[in-house]
Amino acid sequence: xxxxxxxxxxxxxxxxxxxxxxxxxxxxxxxxxxxxxxxxxxxxxxxxxxxxxxxxxxxxxxxxxxxxxxxxxxxxxxxxxxxxxxxxxxxxxxxxxxxxxxxxxxxx
Ligand SMILES: [Zn+2]
Numbered sequence: 138x139x140x141x142x143x144x145x146x147x148x149x150x151x152x153x154x155x156x157x158x159x160x161x162x163x164x165x166x167x168x169x170x171x172x173x174x175x176x177x178x179x180x181x182x183x184x185x186x187x188x189x190x191x192x193x194x195x196x197x198x199x200x201x202x203x204x205x206x207x208x209x210x211x212x213x214x215x216x217x218x219x220x221x222x223x224x225x226x227x228x229x230x231x232x233x234x235x236x237x238x239x240x241x242x243x244x245x
Contacts, residue, residue: 139201140202142200199225224239
């Protein structure tokens with residue numbers, strides 16, 4: 138079973154701005170940490186921009202992926218990839234087998 142959330146353009150931009158605001162707030166909060174602020178402030182600032190661009194382009198996100206491994210028959214929840222595509226490669230936590238999961242992209 139795959140549970141997906143799709144975002145239209147307005148929702149993607151809102152999500153992107155919220156992500157940018159969160160990372161830049163973290164950058165502002167770390168200004169007062171001695172020495173570490175030399176790394177944390179530019180790091181959070183740059184990651185905020187990266188996060189904004191990623192979220193602005195991500196139309197579909199998988200929130201839950203679960204199923205039964207065809208090899209060892211263990212039922213499990215898989216770690217969902219950040220951005221969903223039609224074909225995703227996952228690994229079984231029980232036997233380590235590589236599993237390819239295919240699902241059509243929902244209409245946005
Ligand atoms: Zn398995």
